[in-house]
Structures are given as C-alpha cells and as structure tokens.
Amino acid sequence: MPEKINGPQSASSSRPRKERADAARNRAAILRAAAELFAEHGVADVSMDQIAAAAGVGKGTLFRRFTDKSGLAVALLDERERELQAAVLSGPPPLGPGAPPAERRAAFATAYLDYVLAHLDLVRLSETSTPGARYRIGAYRFWHRHLAVLLDGEEDPEGVAHTLLAPLAAEHLAAVLPETGAERLRATLDHLFRTAPWAPGPA
Template identity: 45%
Template sequence: MDGPTLAVGKPRGERADAARNRILLLDTARELMAEQGADKVTMDGLAARAGLGKGTVFRRFGSRAGIFQALLDDEERALQQEILSGKPPLGPGAPPLERLVAYGRARVEFLFEHREIARASLDGGQPIPAGNELPVSRLHIRMLLGLLKPAVADLDVLAVQLAAALDGPLLLMLPVTGADVTRTRDQLARGWTELVERVCG
C-alpha cells in the first residue's frame, strides 16, 4: 500500500477577483512566452497585455522570477496529479522500486520539457542558483524508500541525496543545446534508473 504524498495546491483563501487575475496573468504570460520567448517577458509587458496595473502584477508575483515560479507551479500540479492518481508505474499500483524509477524519469522529463520556464524562474538575487527546495519530491521519495527498506543507515539522508539528484536548477545549469538536449535528458534518465536500482534493488 502506498503512503501519503503531498499535493501542490492552489493558493488558499484566494479572493475571486485575485483568482481571476492570477489565471489571466498566467495565461497572458504563456502567450507572451510563445510569441517572444521567456527572456523577453517583462512585468511591464505582462501588465500591459493583460490590461492590469503594474502594481497588481507585482503584488501577485513579487518579481519577474515569481511569474515563472507560478507558471512552473501550475505545471507541477499536473505532474503531482499523475503521481497521486495516474496510471502505474508513476501512479499508485506498481511496486515501489518501479515507482521510484518512474518518478525520477518523470521529473527529468518534466524539467527538460519546461526548461525555459524553469530557467526563468531562478531568482537572480540568489548568490547560487539553487532555486527552491522541493519538499514534495523529497517526501515522495522518502515514502517509497520506506516501502523498499534498502540496506542503508539513514533513509532520511538517502531521500535528501536522491532528491538532490533531481534538483531542477542544478540540472538546468548543464550547458546543452539543440540535439544535445535529448541526449542529455536520456542520459540523466538512465543514470537515475541505474542509481536507484543499485541502491535499492
């Protein structure tokens, strides 16, 4: 039986008008990205296209990176839903080792599919592009490790180490372009499979 996995939820206690503005701004940001690329999306441009005041955009997101963090969070919810109730092996119903392999491969795929948004979500004010911690990822990995019971001294430490192997900002620092993107993505997915099978198999 699978243990609990935390879902990424929408903001709590959000007023109806604030919710409408959030949806409008995220949809508008996606439109601008499709037209111009993520590097050309600005707070001013987003406010103008959405027909809202610049102050509204700043209150909603706080910074340019905040726009992309919100977009990434939106995409993350879809992946989280697959983990919670999707088809195995990513979703419930598969043996825990298969689920752990599938989870890592899905995160690598997710990151490369959304790499433009993920890069733009990094806060330039940070001294190191470490990004935000993904506690949901670590908790899901820890839950699966608890079912697998690998022969290690500390499952919590192993969960942290495995989650770090899927850390988005660090993978996004890899200098890959063009055809190298697909090759690197596939290499990382294979590397994850080999890692967890050796540690937990």
C-alpha cells in the same frame, strides 16, 4: 508499503483560498499574457512592464500580486506540478501506486525530466530566483518525500532522495543538455533511480 504523502502541494503557498472576482480576472489575464509573451520571446527577454501592458493591468497590480518574474514562473508551473503530483499519488503504475519501488522511482525520473524539459526556462527561473529557492518550495518537499517513501527501509532514505533530486535541478539540466541530449539524460537517470541506493565502496 502504502504511500504516505500529503496531497498535491503548490510551489507557492501565497495564493489566496478565495479571490474576489476582479482579482481572479486580473490574475488570469496576467498569467495568460505572461505565458504568451514567454512563449513568443523567451523568459529572459520579457519585462514585467510588457506583461502588465499585455494583460491590461497597472504595474502596481502586477507587482503586488507576483513581485517579480520568478513569482509568475511559480504560478504558471503550479497547474503542471499538481498534475504530476496527482499522477504520483493516484495515477496508473508505474508512476502511480502498484509497481515495485525501483520501477516507480524510474518512472518518476522520466516524468519529472519531461516536465522540466518542457518548461525549462520557467523552472530554472523559479528555482534560482534567490539562493536556495528550489529547496523552499512545497513541490520540492513533495518530490523528496515521495522518493524517501520509495526508499523506505534503507539506511538513509531522506539523504538518498536529496541526492537523486540533485541532477534534476533545472540549472544542472540546462548546463548539460546541449552536450548529453535528452535521450542520454533519460537513460542515465533511469539507471540511477532504479539502482539507488548504492552499495558503499571499499573501506
């Protein structure tokens, strides 16, 4: 069936539609400084004061725009998430339209896992900054709707979609990655997404 999903959704809905030139320059400088500092020192070891100093902006400017490091994480991830969402909507199969649902689900699992592992600390921060943060962002709703569409006709596509997304949470991946390794994770998720939904057990 045709994919019925809205266009790519940002993880944050707070970005203005049109920025003043000076505000846009400050935003770009802040994000560039944050990305460089996070890459060099790790997310946990970089302070907001350090980011403001490296960006050449006042601390008030930084905090008014992003509030905390989780806001910076969401903004830094936004472009990558939109790229993945665009591939889901209109890219080549099996991630994009044109492949059987099971293949598309498995392709999504692989693509999303690669995305999270490439930005694990940032995704983890964006998802755990406050209780339930992962489930409030627009990107999660997009992923959930995508999987629910690919489960159309099943008894509870929305419930199964939430279940499939659970093991892709950054907190979970960070905890199990040292023990399982990326390739074992990839193979397990491929099987899980291909075989969903699951037959009920014996009564």
